[in-house]
Amino acid sequence: MSLSFRQSDILEIAREDGRVTVEGLADRFQVTVQTIRRDLAELSEAGKLDRVHGGAVLRSGVSNIGYEDRRALNHEAKTRIAERCAANISEGSSVFMNIGTSTEAVARQMLHHKNLMVVTNNMNVAHILAESSDCQIVVAGGVLRRSDSGLVGNLAVSTIRQFKFDHAIIGCSAMDPAGDLMDFDLQEVLVSQTIIEQARHISLVADTSKFQRTAPARIASLADVDTVYTDKALPGDLTAKCKHWKTKIVEC
Structure with a gap:
């Protein structure tokens, strides 16, 4: 998956903070909540984030993230x-x-x-x-x-x-x-x-x-x-x- 500039920024914010919220991202990027939800859905489908109520968190599981x-x-x-x-x-x-x-x-x-x-x-x-x-x-x-x-x-x-x-x-x-x-x-x-x-x-x-x-x-x-x-x-x-x-x- 090729990430958009906004999606790359969202992923970086998640890496720094551990989680992101739809409302917070919409306000930060000055876009609609629907746009952010689509971004998070695509990042989730790509295995980058896990969706949670109101936002997303860094994916966790049985393997570590890259060094x-x-x-x-x-x-x-x-x-x-x-x-x-x-x-x-x-x-x-x-x-x-x-x-x-x-x-x-x-x-x-x-x-x-x-x-x-x-x-x-x-x-x-x-x-x-x-x-x-x-x-x-x-x-x-x-x-x-x-x-x-x-x-x-x-x-x-x-x-x-x-x-x-x-x-x-x-x-x-x-x-x-x-x-x-x-x-x-x-x-x-x-x-x-x-x-x-x-x-x-x-x-x-x-x-x-x-x-x-x-x-x-x-x-x-x-x-x-x-x-x-x-x-x-x-x-x-x-x-x-x-x-x-x-x-x-x-x-x-």
């Missing part, structure tokens, strides 16, 4: 989150960083940290931090996932179990309303669970788009996380639950 789309999604929010998270990583620390565009954003903010050891199963993180002369980089072995340069599987898990990290910086593909962190790849889930077991302090970096998506495989609960860095308040009663779990929330 480049994820990299562009909520870019400014990810940068703010990354800055706050990196600022709380002390120099001289050992850090694990997993697969994801959010952890890559944190890596960019850590280029001037001194005397770090970073272990990662994310080849992109390794390449970013290779620019720093003060960072020792250990790349976990594993099977290369070409879609996002991630390393997964039993070899990655075995490597991670050789360490005890001061910090683990992790992302997720989605967050369930109950506070469960979710992902699409069972091999990646196993790696993430091992990271959580081997770290003294767990930091989750998750922008608001993760609250509006679903994924089939459970990594862990927010109860297993020490600090959540995000750009908006957590939905529903998750803020109260985090207080009970002693999980700190940092809004960026």
Whole structure:
């Protein structure tokens, strides 16, 4: 399907906000609600969005959206989150960083940290931090996932179990309303669970788009996380639950 300029803009807004409304789009583009409904119907038929009452949301399901789309999604929010998270990583620390565009954003903010050891199963993180002369980089072995340069599987898990990290910086593909962190790849889930077991302090970096998506495989609960860095308040009663779990929330 070839998208019109307006439909491309609608899709970009949905990627940034997680959802769009018919009324809001009609007002923004100065067209009728009928025109917007046709646009949303075509985007839905093309598999780009899911229709909901009054608008549409990013499509979710059993497969992740493309890596480049994820990299562009909520870019400014990810940068703010990354800055706050990196600022709380002390120099001289050992850090694990997993697969994801959010952890890559944190890596960019850590280029001037001194005397770090970073272990990662994310080849992109390794390449970013290779620019720093003060960072020792250990790349976990594993099977290369070409879609996002991630390393997964039993070899990655075995490597991670050789360490005890001061910090683990992790992302997720989605967050369930109950506070469960979710992902699409069972091999990646196993790696993430091992990271959580081997770290003294767990930091989750998750922008608001993760609250509006679903994924089939459970990594862990927010109860297993020490600090959540995000750009908006957590939905529903998750803020109260985090207080009970002693999980700190940092809004960026």
